[in-house]
Amino acid sequence: MIDFYYWTTPNGHKISIFLEEAGLEYRIFPINIGKDKQFSPDYLKISPNNKIPAIVDPSPKDGSGPLSLFESGAILLYLAEKTNLFLAKDLHSRNETLQWLFWQVGGLGPMAGQNGHFSRLPEVIPYAINRYVKETTRLYSVLDKQLANREYIAKQYSIADMACFPWIVPYEMQQQNLDDFPNLKRWFLIMKERPAVQRAYALAQKINPK
Ligand SMILES: N[C@@H](CCC(=O)N[C@@H](CS)C(=O)NCC(=O)O)C(=O)O
Incomplete structure (x- = not known):
């Protein structure tokens, strides 16, 4: 189950599209950027650049323990490598x-x-x-x-x-x-x-x- 820190903006949609395409289980933590929720101290621990999106994967493939990520490009790349989907191998x-x-x-x-x-x-x-x-x-x-x-x-x-x-x-x-x-x-x-x-x-x- 991926924890997905999300708001309804283009950078947020990128990740919800991936999660839906891949059929990964996820739960949403809405971060209403119109109400400055991206600046809350708890969220800054996950996303120190105070922007959405971010994720926490509690169980990465290699068993190394919870991994938290911000930056939509890094998240897409991580999820593609985790699932072996939507990123060609050659x-x-x-x-x-x-x-x-x-x-x-x-x-x-x-x-x-x-x-x-x-x-x-x-x-x-x-x-x-x-x-x-x-x-x-x-x-x-x-x-x-x-x-x-x-x-x-x-x-x-x-x-x-x-x-x-x-x-x-x-x-x-x-x-x-x-x-x-x-x-x-x-x-x-x-x-x-x-x-x-x-x-x-x-x-x-x-x-x-x-
Ligand atoms: N380079 C970042 C950009 C993220 C970004 O700009 N997110 C916007 C919403 S689309 C945001 O959280 N803005 C809140 C703020 O700037 O305080 C990414 O690709 O994840």
């Missing part, structure tokens, strides 16, 4: 998957996150909005090119897809039009239909109906 595919996972964590997530932040701000700061909307558009087009000749981001469905999808879901707020990215749009629609993805988003709705 050298090329494995590293291609990790490359796109890191691309999401270091690029798409932070840039689209800033885009969302400045687009929602009551004070309009045109420089910031232009910068992050433009950068989001560039990143969408990079992903669109990657998806030109393939169904999923790497050779097979993987943790790279799970990492990227939740950051495309708010595309309208990010001022993006999916019709400008036909390959990305095709992938997005396939992802949206996956039963595990739907279960993950239904769970979000239950935990935070707003």
Whole structure:
């Protein structure tokens, strides 16, 4: 049973998608970041960077005792290795998957996150909005090119897809039009239909109906 410290945001959805896809048993500890719960001293012991998501695995494979982890990319990689799922074994595919996972964590997530932040701000700061909307558009087009000749981001469905999808879901707020990215749009629609993805988003709705 994995303890999953979660809130209903893109970085949280990545992990709920994995847990649902893998059919791992988990229990949710909601960390309402709108109410500053990420700063509570107990949570900081697990996630010292005061962000969600985080997990605690009480029984790692090697019997070394409970393991706690923050950072969504590290969590996805850990869970993929724990379950032998969604991360190919062969050298090329494995590293291609990790490359796109890191691309999401270091690029798409932070840039689209800033885009969302400045687009929602009551004070309009045109420089910031232009910068992050433009950068989001560039990143969408990079992903669109990657998806030109393939169904999923790497050779097979993987943790790279799970990492990227939740950051495309708010595309309208990010001022993006999916019709400008036909390959990305095709992938997005396939992802949206996956039963595990739907279960993950239904769970979000239950935990935070707003
Ligand atoms: N690099 C981190 C980013 C995590 C992150 O930014 N989480 C946001 C929600 S999506 C958060 O917890 N924000 C609360 C805060 O900044 O205080 C990851 O991939 O896990």
